[in-house]
Structure formats: C-alpha cells, structure tokens
Amino acid sequence: MESAEHRKPEANIFTSSRILKELSQALETFYRNPESFDRAEVDKLVRQFIREMKATFQDSEWIDQILSEFTSSEKRDKLAEWLRQLPNPIDVWKKARKVIQSEEVDEYGCDPSFEMTIKPLFDFLYHKYFRVQTLGIENVPPEGRSLLVSNHSGVLPYDAAMIKIGIYNEHPARRELRFLVDDFVFHFPFLGIFMNRIGGVRACPENAERLLNHDEIVSVFPEGIKGISKPYSERYQLQRFGRGGVIRLALKTKAPIIPVAVIGAEEIHPLIYKSSILARPLGLPFIPFTPFFPLLGPLGAIPLPTKWTILFGKPIPFDQYTTRDINDGILINRETERLRSVIQEMIDRQLSERRSVFFG
Amino acid sequence: MSMQNEATPTPINAEDRIVIIGVNTILGELILDRLERNPKIQEFWSIDLHPPKTSKKFKKLRFLKMDLIEPGADAKLAEKLKEIGATVLVHATSKNNPSLQWVNAHELEVIGTLNMVSAAKAAQIRKFVFCSTTAVYGASPKNPNYIAESAPLDPHPVAHFVRDKVEAEKQVASLHQDAPQILITTLRFSLIVGPRSKNYFTELFRRRIVPTLLGYDPLMQFLSEDDAADALEKAVLEDFRGIFNIVGRGVVPLSYALREANKVGFPIAGFVAYPVIQILWNLQLLSVPGRLLDYFRYLWVADGEKAKRVMNFEPKMSSKEAFVEFAKYRRLEDYKGEFKASSRLKREDQGEAQAARKSG
Numbered sequence: 001m002e003s004a005e006h007r008k009p010e011a012n013i014f015t016s017s018r019i020l021k022e023l024s025q026a027l028e029t030f031y032r033n034p035e036s037f038d039r040a041e042v043d044k045l046v047r048q049f050i051r052e053m054k055a056t057f058q059d060s061e062w063i064d065q066i067l068s069e070f071t072s073s074e075k076r077d078k079l080a081e082w083l084r085q086l087p088n089p090i091d092v093w094k095k096a097r098k099v100i101q102s103e104e105v106d107e108y109g110c111d112p113s114f115e116m117t118i119k120p121l122f123d124f125l126y127h128k129y130f131r132v133q134t135l136g137i138e139n140v141p142p143e144g145r146s147l148l149v150s151n152h153s154g155v156l157p158y159d160a161a162m163i164k165i166g167i168y169n170e171h172p173a174r175r176e177l178r179f180l181v182d183d184f185v186f187h188f189p190f191l192g193i194f195m196n197r198i199g200g201v202r203a204c205p206e207n208a209e210r211l212l213n214h215d216e217i218v219s220v221f222p223e224g225i226k227g228i229s230k231p232y233s234e235r236y237q238l239q240r241f242g243r244g245g246v247i248r249l250a251l252k253t254k255a256p257i258i259p260v261a262v263i264g265a266e267e268i269h270p271l272i273y274k275s276s277i278l279a280r281p282l283g284l285p286f287i288p289f290t291p292f293f294p295l296l297g298p299l300g301a302i303p304l305p306t307k308w309t310i311l312f313g314k315p316i317p318f319d320q321y322t323t324r325d326i327n328d329g330i331l332i333n334r335e336t337e338r339l340r341s342v343i344q345e346m347i348d349r350q351l352s353e354r355r356s357v358f359f360g
Numbered sequence: 361m362s363m364q365n366e367a368t369p370t371p372i373n374a375e376d377r378i379v380i381i382g383v384n385t386i387l388g389e390l391i392l393d394r395l396e397r398n399p400k401i402q403e404f405w406s407i408d409l410h411p412p413k414t415s416k417k418f419k420k421l422r423f424l425k426m427d428l429i430e431p432g433a434d435a436k437l438a439e440k441l442k443e444i445g446a447t448v449l450v451h452a453t454s455k456n457n458p459s460l461q462w463v464n465a466h467e468l469e470v471i472g473t474l475n476m477v478s479a480a481k482a483a484q485i486r487k488f489v490f491c492s493t494t495a496v497y498g499a500s501p502k503n504p505n506y507i508a509e510s511a512p513l514d515p516h517p518v519a520h521f522v523r524d525k526v527e528a529e530k531q532v533a534s535l536h537q538d539a540p541q542i543l544i545t546t547l548r549f550s551l552i553v554g555p556r557s558k559n560y561f562t563e564l565f566r567r568r569i570v571p572t573l574l575g576y577d578p579l580m581q582f583l584s585e586d587d588a589a590d591a592l593e594k595a596v597l598e599d600f601r602g603i604f605n606i607v608g609r610g611v612v613p614l615s616y617a618l619r620e621a622n623k624v625g626f627p628i629a630g631f632v633a634y635p636v637i638q639i640l641w642n643l644q645l646l647s648v649p650g651r652l653l654d655y656f657r658y659l660w661v662a663d664g665e666k667a668k669r670v671m672n673f674e675p676k677m678s679s680k681e682a683f684v685e686f687a688k689y690r691r692l693e694d695y696k697g698e699f700k701a702s703s704r705l706k707r708e709d710q711g712e713a714q715a716a717r718k719s720g
Binding site for chain 2: 101103104105107108109183186187188189190192193196201202204206207210
C-alpha cells in the first residue's frame with residue numbers, strides 16, 4: 001500500500017511517457033557503451049513503467065475526465081461553435097477541385113496537375129517511409145521506347161508507384177513512366193479514375209503496343225495477380241510470366257527490355273492466407289489475410305516500413321529477331337524463361353547482400 | 361468552310377451518280393449541304409420517306425419519296441436505283457437517338473439496312489458508303505484505351521439502340537461477302553456535337569443538372585459537325601475500301617465536359633442509377649435510357665489513326681475544342697431564349713401600359 005500511495009499523485013499518462021523516455025535513454029547508453037550498462041536500473045524502470053500503466057488504467061478518474069470533456073454542456077456548446085466556424089463543405093470541395101483537377105488530360109487520361117498534387121504523399125513514402133535506394137538507374141535510356149519488367153509483390157501495388165517515382169526523381173531525364181494496371185481496377189468506382197489520372201493504363205496488348213510505338217517508357221508486371229497474391233512463404237520466388245506476352249510485345253515493337261528487381265516490397269504485407277470465395281461477390285481477385293489486416297481494421301492496411309532497393313538491370317535488346325518470330329512459340333517461351341531467370345538472379349544477388357528487412 | 365472546299369480539288373468522278381438515303385439525320389443534312397455547295401456536282405438524288413426538313417433549298421437535289429421499310433421495298437428501291445443509274449449509295453439513316461418505340465426503331469435500322477443492302481446488290485452499284493457509330497464497340501472496362509477498327513463489335517449489347525446498330529453492321533459485312541466487287545466504306549463516327557446535331561448526349565446537356573455515375577468519369581470523344589461532314593464528303597467523293605473510325609483528336613473526361621458547359625453533375629450510385637434512369641427515360645424526362653448508362657461509365661474511345669493514314673483525314677478540331685464550341689453555342693442559345701422571353705415580357709408590359717392608358 002505504501003508504494004500505491006507513493007505513485008498515486010502522479011498516476012497519469014505523462015508519468016508513463018517520462019519513464020519511457022528514461023528507459024530509451026538508458027537503452028541508448030547501452031548501444032553507445034555496452035560495458036557501462038546498468039542492468040538493474042533498466043529493470044527498475046521497466047517495473048516502474050508497468051506499475052504506472054496499471055495505475056493509469058485502474059484509475060477511473062482519468063477516463064471520467066475525458067468523458068466529462070465531451071458530456072458537459074459548456075464544452076458541447078464550444079464544440080458546436082467551432083463547428084459553425086468551419087467553412088461550407090461545398091466551398092471547400094470546389095476549392096479542392098480547382099487544385100487537384102486541371103483542364104487537360106493527356107490521351108490516356110493522365111492528369112499531370114492531379115499527379116503533382118498527390119506527389120508529396122508518394123515522395124514521403126519513397127524517401128522517408130520505404131527509404132528507397134535506386135541502383136543502376138543509368139540503365140534506363142533517357143529517351144526512346146523501353147519496357148521495364150519487374151517482379152510484383154506486396155498485395156497492394158506500391159512497387160509500381162515507387163518505380164514511377166524513382167524514375168521521375170532519380171533519372172536525369174525525369175521520364176514519366178506508364179504502368180499497366182489489371183482491368184479489375186476499372187470496374188470499381190473512384191479507384192479506376194484514380195489509377196487512370198495518375199498514369200495507369202489498362203493492361204492489354206493493344207495499349208502496351210500503342211504506348212511503346214509512341215516511344216513511351218512502360219512498366220509491366222508479368223506475374224500479375226499471381227505475384228501480388230503470393231504467400232509470405234513464397235516471397236522472392238518469381239511466378240510464371242503469363243503466356244509470354246512481354247516477349248511478344250518486345251519483338252513486335254523492337255523495344256529493349258530492362259529487367260527490374262524490387263527488394264523489400266514482398267514484406268510490406270506478409271500474406272498468410274487469401275480467400276477467393278469471399279472476394280468473388282465484391283469483384284475482387286482475392287481478399288488478403290495478413291497478421292494485421294482484418295484484425296486491426298484499417299490500421300492493418302498500413303504497409304510495414306521495410307527498406308527497399310530497386311535494381312535496374314542492363315537492357316536486353318530484341319533487335320535481332322524479325323516479325324516472323326512472333327509466332328514461334330518455342331522461341332517466345334525460351335526468351336520468357338531467360339528473362340525470368342535474369343530477374344530472379346538479380347533478386348537473389350541483392351537479397352544475399354541484405355542484412356535486415358527493415359534497415360537494409 | 362465552303363471556301364476551303366473550293367480551294368482543294370477533290371478527285372471526283374463526274375460520272376458518279378450519288379444517292380443519299382436518310383436526309384433527316386445529322387449526317388444526311390451535313391452531306392446534302394456539302395454536295396449542294398460543291399461546284400463539280402451537277403445533281404444528286406435522295407430517297408426517303410420525308411423530304412429534308414431544313415429550311416434551306418437544295419437546287420441540285422432530286423428527291424424521290426419512298427418508304428424503305430414497307431414489304432417489297434428492296435425491289436422498288438433497286439428499280440429506282442437502276443432508273444437513276446446510281447453508282448454511289450450513301451446510307452445515312454442511322455438514328456441519332458434511342459427511341460421508346462424500339463420495335464419501330466428496329467424496323468428502320470435493321471430492315472431498312474437489309475433492304476438497302478439487297479437493292480445495292482441487285483442494282484449493281486459501284487460504291488456503298490455506310491455511316492455507323494463507334495458505339496458498336498460497346499463500353500466496357502475491358503476495352504483498350506484506343507479501339508482499332510479490327511476490334512470485335514459488342515457481342516451482347518444491352519441497349520436496343522446499340523443492338524440495332526450492331527445488326528446493321530452485320531448486314532453490311534454480309535454485303536461485303538456476297539458482292540466483293542462493291543466498294544464498301546464504313547465510317548464509324550464518334551459522338552457528333554455542334555449546333556445542329558441532336559443526339560442523346562447533346563440532349564442530356566440541355567438541362568442544368570446532368571446525372572452521372574458516382575465514382576466514374578469516363579474519357580469521352582467528340583467530333584465537330586464540320587469534321588464529320590469533311591470525312592463523309594471525302595468518303596463519298598473519293599474511294600476508300602474498308603472501315604474507318606472518324607473521331608476527334610484526344611479525349612475529354614466527362615467531369616471536365618460538365619464544368620466546361622457549366623452544368624451541375626448529379627452523381628448517382630451505380631446500382632440505383634440504372635433503374636432510376638430507366639424510369640426517367642420511360643417517362644421521357646431524360647434523353648438517355650438506363651441501358652445506355654455503360655457509355656457514361658466505361659471507356660469506348662476509338663482510334664482514328666487508320667482514317668488519318670489511309671483517308672488522309674485529320675479532324676480540324678480536337679475533342680475538347682469541339683465540345684467547347686458546342687458548349688459556347690448552347691450558352692448562346694440559352695441567352696437567346698432568355699432574351700426572347702425578356703423581350704416578350706417587355707412587350708406585354710408595354711401592352712398592359714397601353715391598355716391602362718386607353719382605359720385611363
């Protein structure tokens with residue numbers, strides 16, 4: 001009971017945070033100089049912290065205080081007044097619309113103004129959150145058609161966005177990447193428009209061919225849905241590369257293929273289980289189950305902050321083939337397998353150099 | 361417009377005798393105008409149930425009245441074509457608007473085309489020009505961004521309006537198989553906007569509030585009347601075999617079109633919109649049936665590159681310019697309406713004042 005009296009006056013969340021701060025300082029001294037580390041002190045702090053947490057949650061005064069904040073009539077009036085001061089939501093929407101929409105979209109529906117408005121978010125993800133390291137960016141040609149072929153992973157296609165931002169930020173020519181999106185996206189309201197306005201184009205041979213013939217830089221993920229839905233246990237193992245559409249495209253348009261390996265994306269949403277039956281009525285290809293996702297609700301949809309590396313390989317030319325070779329199934333298959341092994345090698349090499357998932 | 365035509369010499373075959381069927385559709389009106397203005401054409405014929413409704417006088421036009429869907433119309437039409445010695449038959453009866461009387465519309469589109477096709481075969485004409493629309497490709501999220509002429513037509517069109525057009529296309533395709541010596545030019549026009557054209561889209565923009573689908577913002581393609589007339593004239597006077605998409609340059613998202621025309625979009629969730637709009641259409645409060653809503657939801661943009669390459673046809677106006685021009689004209693029209701209303705009010709006021717003076 002003495003100890004209870006001792007801590008009673010300070011029983012609130014701020015004490016706990018003070019103790020946490022002390023604890024972190026103690027741990028820091030351990031990292032700097034492990035020999036002078038005082039184990040007993042840390043133990044004491046940890047015990048103190050647990051005590052504080054218990055006291056905080058057992059002490060009902062604290063919860064009452066918060067409840068009274070919301071239930072007292074004065075506070076309610078204040079809140080109502082504050083709400084009244086807020087601008088009209090329609091005006092806000094109109095202003096926001098002016099900022100995010102421009103008068104012009106390009107011929108594929110990409111809105112450069114909208115893209116620039118939301119770019120800071122992707123820049124944050126690129127520089128601060130995933131701390132992307134780009135290697136071999138010089139392999140991306142400054143102009144002319146080229147086809148980026150990459151591994152696909154991580155349930156939500158963050159990898160496509162990061163490759164796009166990476167090329168835009170790091171490449172001297174600041175090229176605008178076009179990425180091909182699976183068509184189930186365009187069935188959905190809002191999602192389809194969003195993907196379209198940031199430069200996504202529906203993945204089909206006609207679109208890819210037209211883009212390459214207009215000397216654009218296009219990224220494709222031949223693994224497709226199979227790639228993003230592979231379980232955690234199969235991470236960094238490339239799935240089948242479609243039916244060789246990528247090679248056929250390269251032969252037809254004479255575009256060089258640049259193999260790309262994305263390291264780190266496979267761990268952002270560790271997939272334990274996927275359900276196709278539940279997803280069918282929603283029109284989705286699958287519903288993911290990760291250690292966090294349905295359990296923590298929307299919080300579970302936040303990707304884990306892994307450290308990423310994007311590796312651009314040497315371009316593979318396809319000039320030596322003629323248009324007649326497009327119908328040569330065996331050749332297409334062989335080239336597809338070769339491309340797959342090139343990317344797999346790049347991934348394996350980079351993985352062997354990586355020491356930590358979160359720190360690189 | 362006419363000056364340009366006179367300036368550029370068109371390789372016209374003087375022996376060609378041009379017969380136009382369907383003079384009261386927008387394309388019929390446009391081609392009548394152009395032929396009347398062309399100094400190299402001495403006379404041309406038109407066969408239809410009703411004479412052209414426009415107030416303009418056509419000096420070179422020889423109009424023959426005939427019902428094209430009555431039993432035995434094909435034999436009669438063939439006879440008339442032989443009498444005239446027709447060499448070029450222009451099929452421009454394709455309806456601009458969906459109709460509530462869909463049985464009648466089906467007769468007009470499909471049976472009319474069937475009669476025309478058999479008459480063309482019997483009369484051994486040299487050239488058959490068929491005006492269709494790009495709506496026959498169908499609106500779907502699985503469409504490529506730019507649909508080429510070789511793409512298959514919509515296999516299961518929901519709307520009667522589109523179904524009839526697809527069937528008419530099939531009739532013309534069968535003519536190509538049965539009589540390969542006839543030169544068939546099929547022109548698939550995108551939405552034609554302008555002061556004279558009245559189709560389901562332009563009629564939708566008559567009201568201040570335009571219903572849209574929540575979360576969908578498809579890319580639309582517009583063609584100005586002038587460009588449509590150019591393309592059709594080119595196809596009638598010069599010889600091009602095959603199918604051509606006649607479309608404006610570039611695309612305009614529906615939301616931008618709404619803002620440009622100063623209209624208010626009223627977004628409705630997809631599952632509610634289809635039945636609600638179908639009911640409004642049945643009550644004739646809207647110009648678009650619920651079954652045509654896919655065209656306001658998904659992509660159906662056609663590729664105009666073949667027309668540019670083969671026909672050397674390039675639209676003078678982009679989609680956006682064409683739409684802006686249309687919106688400008690609409691505003692002017694509204695203003696005129698207001699002006700008329702206000703002047704009538706003034707006159708009434710004056711009349712009342714006079715009456716008051718007299719009585720006073």
